Amino acid sequence: MLNVDVAVVFAVDFSSSIDPRTADLQREGHAAALTSPEIIGAISDNYLGCIGVAYFEWSSVGHARTVLPWTRICGLEDAKAAAAVIRTSGDTGYIRRGRGGTSVSAAIDVGSLLLDRFPGNAMRKVIDISSNGENNDGLPVQPSRQNAIDKGYTINAIAIPPDEEDPKQPLATYFARSVIGGSQAFAISLTGPRDYAAALRRKLVIEIGMNVITYKQGVTRDWNTGG
Numbered sequence: 001m002l003n004v005d006v007a008v009v010f011a012v013d014f015s016s017s018i019d020p021r022t023a024d025l026q027r028e029g030h031a032a033a034l035t036s037p038e039i040i041g042a043i044s045d046n047y048l049g050c051i052g053v054a055y056f057e058w059s060s061v062g063h064a065r066t067v068l069p070w071t072r073i074c075g076l077e078d079a080k081a082a083a084a085v086i087r088t089s090g091d092t093g094y095i096r097r098g099r100g101g102t103s104v105s106a107a108i109d110v111g112s113l114l115l116d117r118f119p120g121n122a123m124r125k126v127i128d129i130s131s132n133g134e135n136n137d138g139l140p141v142q143p144s145r146q147n148a149i150d151k152g153y154t155i156n157a158i159a160i161p162p163d164e165e166d167p168k169q170p171l172a173t174y175f176a177r178s179v180i181g182g183s184q185a186f187a188i189s190l191t192g193p194r195d196y197a198a199a200l201r202r203k204l205v206i207e208i209g210m211n212v213i214t215y216k217q218g219v220t221r222d223w224n225t226g227g
Contacts, residue, residue: 002072002120005043006208007052009111010068013131013160014091015059015102022160023093026130029197030055030090031083036201040076042208050074051208052122053082054114057091058107060100061138067091070119101137104129104179108144108155115153124183125153126207130200132160134174145181154182156207158199161190184210 012026033039034053043051055068067089071082111127118125127148135141148155157175172189180187186206188199 002050002052002070002118003048004050004052004072004120004122005046005048006124006126006210007070007115007118007120007122008054008126008128008204008207009114010053010055010128011107011111011130012055012057012067012090013059013102013107013129013133014057014093015131015133016100017102017133017162018091018093020093022132023091025160025196027086027090027092029200030130031086032197033200033204034073034079034083034086035076038201038205039208040079042205043073043079044075046208047123052118052120055082055086055090056110056114058110059102059137061103061106063100064106064110070114072120102131102133102135103138104131104135105139105141105144106137107131108141108148108179111155112144112148112151112153115148116151124207124210125151127153127155128203128207129155129157129175129179130160131157131175132162132171134171135178141178145179149181152182154185155180156185156187156203158188158196158203159190160196 054070056066058064068085073079115125159172175187188203
């Protein structure tokens with residue numbers, strides 16, 4: 001049984017718009033973030049000193065694959081093992097045919113299902129969406145978003161700006177308005193592609209650190225088993 005402070009599902013876009021450069025940003029960014037001193041420190045400062053992590057890739061409806069099943073990370077060695085799986089098994093972006101569109105709604109549904117099936121207890125449960133596009137396949141986002149929120153899950157997002165992004169309609173604004181939700185939800189906006197890994201570290205520190213604040217303030221919280 002995986003008792004952890006936070007259970008985080010990394011929902012990573014591997015639709016046909018994800019080229020090798022963007023795929024590398026996501027794969028290496030997540031692997032590097034998990035093993036960074038900031039994240040290891042945030043994990044160890046928490047109440048139990050462990051987090052649960054799963055990593056899956058998604059595109060259109062019905063196209064999703066689990067890269068890293070639920071894994072308990074309680075220190076650097078655990079993090080290195082999880083990062084190695086992501087690096088070796090994550091999408092490279094070289095085979096893009098048949099990937100289809102971008103179904104953010106399906107990504108939330110799959111992430112929510114993984115949290116439903118988390119094999120243990122977690123004080124918080126989070127779906128982390130990483131994508132370079134808006135929902136353009138499958139059902140609208142709102143019902144999936146609301147379903148996850150109703151279960152007590154938080155949806156956060158990190159936007160990868162497309163090369164020709166409309167400055168009047170940035171992707172991060174779409175995520176903030178239409179995708180994120182739940183307790184203390186937020187979207188991360190990048191200043192450029194090179195900012196992805198640093199932004200991901202900042203996001204994870206915030207997600208993990210929210211429990212630290214609660215713990216240090218002596219506030220009692222119910223375990224969220226997700227159903």
